[in-house]
Amino acid sequence: MNITVRVWRQEGPAATGHLETIEATDVSADSSFLEMLDLVNERLISAGREPIAFDHDCREGICGMCSLVIDGVPHGPRRATTTCQLHMRSFTDGATITIEPFRAKAFGVLRDLVVDRSGFDRIIQAGGYASVNTGGAPDANAIPIGKGEADLAMDAAACIGCGACVAACPNASAMLFTAAKVAHYGHLPQGEPERDRRVTRMVETMDAEGFGNCRNYYECEAACPKEIPVDFIAELNRDFRRATVQGGSR
Amino acid sequence: MTSLSHGLGSSVGRKLVVAVTGLALLGFVLGHMVGNLQLFLGQDALNGYAALIKSKPALLWGARLGLLAFVGAHVVLALELAAENKAARPHGYAAPGRIQSTPNARSMTLTGLMILAFVIYHLAHLTWGVTHPADHALVQTLADGTTRPDVFSAVVLGFQDPLVAGAYLVAMLLLGLHIGHGIQSVFQSLGLTTSSSRGTFAKLGAGLTWLIVIGNCAMPVAVLAGVITLPEGVA
Ligand code: HEM
Ligand code: FES
Numbered sequence: 017m018n019i020t021v022r023v024w025r026q027e028g029p030a031a032t033g034h035l036e037t038i039e040a041t042d043v044s045a046d047s048s049f050l051e052m053l054d055l056v057n058e059r060l061i062s063a064g065r066e067p068i069a070f071d072h073d074c075r076e077g078i079c080g081m082c083s084l085v086i087d088g089v090p091h092g093p094r095r096a097t098t099t100c101q102l103h104m105r106s107f108t109d110g111a112t113i114t115i116e117p118f119r120a121k122a123f124g125v126l127r128d129l130v131v132d133r134s135g136f137d138r139i140i141q142a143g144g145y146a147s148v149n150t151g152g153a154p155d156a157n158a159i160p161i162g163k164g165e166a167d168l169a170m171d172a173a174a175c176i177g178c179g180a181c182v183a184a185c186p187n188a189s190a191m192l193f194t195a196a197k198v199a200h201y202g203h204l205p206q207g208e209p210e211r212d213r214r215v216t217r218m219v220e221t222m223d224a225e226g227f228g229n230c231r232n233y234y235e236c237e238a239a240c241p242k243e244i245p246v247d248f249i250a251e252l253n254r255d256f257r258r259a260t261v262q263g264g265s266r
Numbered sequence: 267m268t269s270l271s272h273g274l275g276s277s278v279g280r281k282l283v284v285a286v287t288g289l290a291l292l293g294f295v296l297g298h299m300v301g302n303l304q305l306f307l308g309q310d311a312l313n314g315y316a317a318l319i320k321s322k323p324a325l326l327w328g329a330r331l332g333l334l335a336f337v338g339a340h341v342v343l344a345l346e347l348a349a350e351n352k353a354a355r356p357h358g359y360a361a362p363g364r365i366q367s368t369p370n371a372r373s374m375t376l377t378g379l380m381i382l383a384f385v386i387y388h389l390a391h392l393t394w395g396v397t398h399p400a401d402h403a404l405v406q407t408l409a410d411g412t413t414r415p416d417v418f419s420a421v422v423l424g425f426q427d428p429l430v431a432g433a434y435l436v437a438m439l440l441l442g443l444h445i446g447h448g449i450q451s452v453f454q455s456l457g458l459t460t461s462s463s464r465g466t467f468a469k470l471g472a473g474l475t476w477l478i479v480i481g482n483c484a485m486p487v488a489v490l491a492g493v494i495t496l497p498e499g500v501a
Contacts, residue, residue, distance in 0.1 A: 085363075232450075232451040257457055260269075260272070260274070
């Protein structure tokens, strides 16, 4: 197939960027979106030009490194699909596809389509963990956990931290990411001792990083490649209310 | 441990205050509507209700000041959050997309500000008597010779002007857009929504919204349609 890409080019964090239009001819409908970009890059390099910088790693939908806002939607038009798992057959022959970086003050552009998502790391450092004492390995299944709770914890843990929620949110809020991380511990007994501290510190860091405020638009949920539901945001709100307004103790 | 004021100053905390004050305003809107629907019961009912409220100045002023504080907190915090949200996305998308957020959710600030403008007009009309001073000065003389403000006639005279009635109708539609998103949103902000209750809260929000829009619009519509008319002797 033949397509036209309008892709964001920006030399560095301080440079002003622009959309560049590139014709991509002879693209296989069975190639992935990133393979299409690989092809474009090989041709750019052959022509002695700078390839388009974009993030990727596993290319199998589990690492959360790929990003890209494709025609206004993070990870493109297919629901529950990361950019690396998206294929060109999802587009029509002759289409013009606009590719932009994730946009947020907290996600500065480093180069072209690559943004700095280290703000997420700092949110995790603030509370996305459970403290354990070192020593002999504890017995497996020493703490019984109900199937329902274990499943909810797993649903939350499905978050790959890609940042699509921030990119999709009109307010550039990181609430879905933070809520998933809070819930993933909140549904397990191991997370209980640090419950209050976790939610307050993670929210504090999220605010300090310059992410916006959640206004319950639920755009994040629709953009999330792992279909994390906004129900976890309600859980974060509940934990936060209990921890601060209702004078939590932990 | 995080202090209460520190917690309430955060993104989640301020949104919590917007939700609680929004809920309180919603309660007021409902009560206000139920009281005003006495317009359908006639002049004596509505004027008696108005006189009853006025006869309890301590309660009246307590409620007024409380409302003022709620509106103030709701508006100031909502605008502050909105300004921060704008700053959180300094560079927008060349090809912006929308997946499932609703237009009324995305226009909360606009509908909110227009409601605020309407509230001021509404107070100028019926509470302060600025826009229709002659209507506002009308009194009803009772059988025992005492008089009381003729709120009923002031309302009917106002709504007989299609421009005035139209302003009220438009404002109620804007309120409908605002609370149409706002009611289900409150449950999410308060952390009460779960995967199983989400649909119920959405339906509750839609139902309450329609109740409020229809109930409030019924009054100007009934006057315009000639269902509610002026009492004898009022021109
Ligand atoms: C009768 C008057 C009003 C009622 C019943 C009302 C009700 C509500 C409710 C129930 C919410 C949802 C809170 C939540 O998302 O948890 C809300 C949000 C909001 N209100 Fe109002 N409101 C009123 C007046 C106003 C006014 C005058 C403004 C002026 C700016 C305003 C601006 C907003 C904004 C911007 C939000 C969204 C806040 C956010 O999501 O961050 N509202 N309102
Ligand atoms: S590259 Fe790993 S999830 Fe897409």
